[in-house]
Amino acid sequence: MEPRVGVFVCHCGTNIAGVVDVARVAEAARTWANVVHAEDYKFMCSDPGQAMVKQAILRHKIDRVVVAACSPRMHEATFRKACAEAGLNPYLFEMANIREHCSWVHEDKQAATLKAIDIVRMAVAKARLLEPLETRSVKVEPKALVVGGGVAGIQAALNLANAGIKVVMVERQQSIGGRMAQLDKTFPTLDCSACILTPKMVQVAQHPNVTLYTCAEVEEVSGYVGNFDVTIRRKATYVDPDVCTACGICLEKCPKKTTSEFEEGLTTRKAVYRLFPQAVPGKPVVDRESCTYFVNGKCKVCERFCEPKAFRWDDTDKVVHERVGAILVATGYDLYDASALGQWGYGRFPDVITGIEFERLNNATGPTGGRILKKDGTEPKSVAILHCVGSRDRNYKEYCSRVCCMYSLKFAHLLREKTAATVWNFYIDMRCFGKGYEEFYNRLLHEGVKFVRGKAAYVTDQPANDDEKGRLVVSAEATTLGEVLRVPVDMVILASAVTPQPDAPAVARRFGMSLSPDGFFMEKHPKLEPFSTATDGVYLAGACQGPKDIPDAVAHGAAAASTAMALISRGEVEVEAATAQVTEGACSGCKVCQDICPYAAIGFDGPKKVATINPSLCKGCGTCVATCPSSAIVGRHFTDQQVLAQISALFAG
């Protein structure tokens, strides 16, 4: 029986109809073989639009549907569902993208209309050859993996665990807490960061539903939504946590000092260490890289003082396998390497410091016990805070880092509170958009802080007059005054840009995610699904998706958790039917496909000597189809005949 194709051309308001003559596209479609019905409508995705499709299927006995509109990612699911409701197998639907691929990228209306006709003719050519496919459901493992133990990951883990879902949390460092643990006060309320974070850290670590792995990293992820197999490497810590009482004597006795990453290199820690005093878990670990025993072969001073005998020098990395239904990536952010921001003097002048270094200087447990001091131990008389260092700048990072305006205000407040220093803020715009933020800015204006609207162009130690001798000079144009200022100060704080983690590309590959142009993880939809990724079952929490302050990171983590919860409580999930299929008679058993399959979905039937495909693992990417030297693999829904028909249709115009 000849197929009966229905074509529906969407205006998308003026998105498509503003450029493409949609009535002419429908008119052209009516002249093609097998097209029994064609019409255009303002919004095909709307309720009336979908009703049009359903009615036409019944009235004109349509058995192949082509909707010419936006991208399949946007609305393929919508129209498949409409077809199914009219009794048509959803795989007998084909989408023609005349918006992103045509109207949005062209201005010439005549040519764009001709191109839209070509695109729709290709879709019709494929639609004629479409075959019905059956979807299947698989069970969802009622367990979630949270990668990263910063505040976003902690919030996500707590929400999931409180809902009765088992959670595996993996943290790379010795302790959870992330960047928030390094902060001193939090804007705009000025509550102590540790005071509000540590209870949550303890809660997550002690939760009966949470398994916490610190000093651990996810090495490998396979499987698919509902059934991910995760390989976790737990690094050797050389301390048995079940025996250690966290008494801390080893921290005192260890003779080896090394740079403290938590204190941003402003001071040292021991080779056996906990990241910070309130670390969770609190049991120390040995840093193999700096430990004298591992470097020179002898020392073990710590062991001599260890009452419960917790040291295990033969400890090795352990590999743990977990099966989880959902993955929440909460790997956080990094800060721009300030030494690469030459003109502002970091690395050349000791008293040019970064914002995160200032957080530690100001912290009671930090290197100066909370006193704001220059490197020579004296208090600064004048301090400049430079906004937008490396942010909003195409030479570094184009985006706004979102937190700097507010923490710069917070720094100004703390400086005024703790020192007698004159405080300068050099800014381009003040972005105080959150709850209570503008009010905080206003409060600072009352505290006698100097604000210069103009970005600091450079910091120099070359004096232009006696007053500048021996000081740091910030040069900026005060743009509201139209004057170029030189301001001598004693300390400069750089609000350096928030950046993606350096290993974000590798992590993205591991979890099947992609990166936005800014280098952060790409969300499924920037407005409506900022916590999902293009890979079903993999979610984003916190600043790994883009710069976020604490309230936003917490909200994002909770949103990711609730989305994962919806998946897990549904209990099962439909898997893609458009998978690859082996034609057994044609398969030569060469196994080439096995090596190239990115999802490890291809097995081998020994007795029959043919490749087999696990449809639950197959994503339908088509790599094996293109690679098979015997053309023995069919990519369902993208068969050779279907693709060739599309190509022929393109040139038949």
Place this chain on the structure above:
Amino acid sequence: MSTYAVPMLEVPDLIKESGGDTLDLCYQCGTCSGTCPWNVVRDFRVRNIITRAQVGLEGYEGEDLWLCATCNACVDRCPRGVEIVDLVRTIRMIIGESGSLPKTLRAVMGSVQSNGNPWSGDPAARTAWLKDAPVPRFDGSQDAAYFTCCSQAYDARNARVGRATLAVLKAAGVDLGLLEGEKCCGDAVRKAGGESLFQGLAATNVGVMNGLGVKKVVVPSPHCLSTFSKEYPALGGRWDVQHVVQVLADRVKAGKLAMTKQVAGTAIYHDPCYLGRHTGVYDAPREVLGAVPGLKLLEFARNREDAVCCGGGGGRLWMETPVEERFAVGRLREAVARGADTVVTACPYCISMFEDAKTALGMDSMRIADVTEIVADAVEG
């Protein structure tokens, strides 16, 4: 009379149509003003010009407009990608067309118009600087053509650099032929707003060089390098362009330039803006100087991408600057403070500006030299 400033929006439209198409991108941060070397010696607000031009407020076309030496420091640092040098030359063009060109520049433009060079030099005597040096004329049989910079042809100090350059290129075995019939490359003319004059110069030079079948051209001036490599391709001049120091650096690396004589002294290298920031050549001159036997090489505190201009670009070479405001004066003082006895550079404009600064400061014992003059000292013969 109204006390209000009245925007004239046809001004920004005209600027954008005429080559300043990045005008709207500025978000008033002032990085350009803060970066500009003028503000070390006097007040000059680049952003002010841009702001006023954006809304067409009077003042964008003021005297300050002619201060810019087109050193590109602000362009490199601009967070928004505003092509500030293009804006400046476009506004200068618009103002110049209405007849308000500074007097000294009027004479220079007149000379370029009638003589094909800014030095009021006789076009028939363009090769007189060679004296009796036997240099073949380019006829297509040589590897590369040598494009004489007007400064080398007509300015006595730079003519000396030119003769050293040709001698050194010969010693390095570079197969060259001298061009004839060329005119000024037009860089300074264009940056000073002489757009139609520039187009005429470019057409002549493209005609001469394409007519002779030039594939590769060696230039002694970073201004010719920048113009030929970045502006001529769109006008039909597509050649492999190299500055002399790049050619020499290649020969040094290949072991084809024997420098055997000791050169005593402590030199400090000044990066020309058009060799550095405009065309990205930082290593080649340092590699050449590093291979000179006996020479001690210093760096300015601000060097490479961060180097301070000599003050001679964008037509400034022909305009008066009070001694204490000259960038080259500040550079020279720093050179002395760092213990250098020679300032070495690779641009005819820098040579002129530094020689002037030396005279103004009476620093008789300081040597101002081109890289090729240092190399010439180290080559036997």
